[in-house]
Amino acid sequence: MVSKDIKSFFVQRLNDWAAANKRPLPWKNEPDPYLIWLSEIILQQTRVAQGMPYYEAFKAHFPNVQVLAAAPEDEIMRLWQGLGYYSRARNLHQTAKTIAIQYQGKFPDTYEEIRALKGVGPYTAAAIASFAFGLPYAVVDGNVSRVLSRFLGIDTPIDSTIGKKLFQDLADTLLDRNDPGKYNQQLMDFGAVHCTPQQPLCPQCPLQSECIAFRQKKTAQLPVKNKKITKTKRYFHYLVPKFDSQTLIRKRTQQDIWKHLYEFPLIETEQANLDIHDLLAQNHTTLDWWKPEQLIEIRQTGPHKQQLTHQTIIATFWELELQQIEQNQLPDQFVCINWKNLDKFAFPRIIDWYLKDNSLNLFSQVQQN
Numbered sequence: 001m002v003s004k005d006i007k008s009f010f011v012q013r014l015n016d017w018a019a020a021n022k023r024p025l026p027w028k029n030e031p032d033p034y035l036i037w038l039s040e041i042i043l044q045q046t047r048v049a050q051g052m053p054y055y056e057a058f059k060a061h062f063p064n065v066q067v068l069a070a071a072p073e074d075e076i077m078r079l080w081q082g083l084g085y086y087s088r089a090r091n092l093h094q095t096a097k098t099i100a101i102q103y104q105g106k107f108p109d110t111y112e113e114i115r116a117l118k119g120v121g122p123y124t125a126a127a128i129a130s131f132a133f134g135l136p137y138a139v140v141d142g143n144v145s146r147v148l149s150r151f152l153g154i155d156t157p158i159d160s161t162i163g164k165k166l167f168q169d170l171a172d173t174l175l176d177r178n179d180p181g182k183y184n185q186q187l188m189d190f191g192a193v194h195c196t197p198q199q200p201l202c203p204q205c206p207l208q209s210e211c212i213a214f215r216q217k218k219t220a221q222l223p224v225k226n227k228k229i230t231k232t233k234r235y236f237h238y239l240v241p242k243f244d245s246q247t248l249i250r251k252r253t254q255q256d257i258w259k260h261l262y263e264f265p266l267i268e269t270e271q272a273n274l275d276i277h278d279l280l281a282q283n284h285t286t287l288d289w290w291k292p293e294q295l296i297e298i299r300q301t302g303p304h305k306q307q308l309t310h311q312t313i314i315a316t317f318w319e320l321e322l323q324q325i326e327q328n329q330l331p332d333q334f335v336c337i338n339w340k341n342l343d344k345f346a347f348p349r350i351i352d353w354y355l356k357d358n359s360l361n362l363f364s365q366v367q368q369n
């Protein structure tokens with residue numbers, strides 16, 4: 001499939017490129033598997049620049065797996081806030097507990113054991129196994145698939161079942177078994193900064209003479225992807241009550257990406273631009289914690305828009321200034337808290353944006369008080 005000559009050309013040129021193109025990152029050459037794991041989980045679906053401050057914060061707050069395992073989940077979610085894909089934070093906590101109890105705090109050192117940890121897929125397991133323990137497992141992420149697809153001129157879709165297996169096999173074949181961790185890092189770096197999705201640096205590429213995509217002028221066509229992601233639109237209407245400097249929040253328990261984050265009372269609709277009075281009237285059975293005569297004012301903020309992989313969230317925040325609420329009619333799981341304590345809770349990013357919006361009347365009034 002790949003000749004020995006091509007393999008040694010690839011490995012040697014990649015090594016030369018890496019020597020001349022250092023990419024210093026805080027987790028590079030890190031020997032501690034716990035910190036490697038932490039960085040890899042943070043970097044899943046996240047750009048390096050965005051993930052870096054989170055890595056530093058987690059490392060400072062939770063310097064080892066035992067400290068992370070013993071931390072309250074709310075503290076972890078609060079620190080994760082803004083990074084998205086919150087299941088990663090929940091899995092991080094769960095896995096830290098597994099390592100603390102099942103492995104007595106010592107990070108497992110075989111690929112199979114690492115792969116069995118919650119939140120660790122084949123890519124992350126190969127990264128940890130090779131970086132921390134020098135085990136011969138090739139990482140295959142989007143960067144690696146792109147480089148291999150172009151260099152070897154392969155148009156099998158990288159996201160198809162056949163393509164995934166093929167690119168894993170190719171990566172395994174090309175892996176430099178003398179130093180798998182170093183090689184994996186070099187290849188990922190090369191894909192991230194040199195053979196980039198748009199405008200790869202072909203004119204100064206050390207692989208150019210053997211690169212099939214370059215020779216056949218196909219760099220723009222490779223790699224091939226099958227899936228077109230279909231996105232659904234969801235309209236969220238958050239009701240943000242304020243009464244005596246208090247508001248209402250609850251911890252989400254649904255099995256979705258916001259599980260264990262906090263939120264205000266929420267009504268989801270299929271259309272945008274609903275009249276708030278109609279919306280409240282249609283949902284009056286779930287809103288019996290306040291009475292219309294207790295309403296002083298309604299203000300609207302937003303809509304705020306958040307683009308997720310498979311859905312677009314359009315959130316409008318309706319600030320309800322109330323004389324009081326019916327404390328004995330609170331909806332399930334909701335608690336009253338003081339506005340000033342909102343920063344102690346982890347919210348989905350779209351609520352966080354709202355809370356940080358200084359134009360927000362209610363919030364800024366409370367800040368000034």
Ligand code: SF4
Pocket residue numbers: 147150151194195196200201202205206207208211212213214219
């Ligand atoms: S020549 Fe261009 S397409 Fe080929 S590996 Fe180098 S940067 Fe990527």
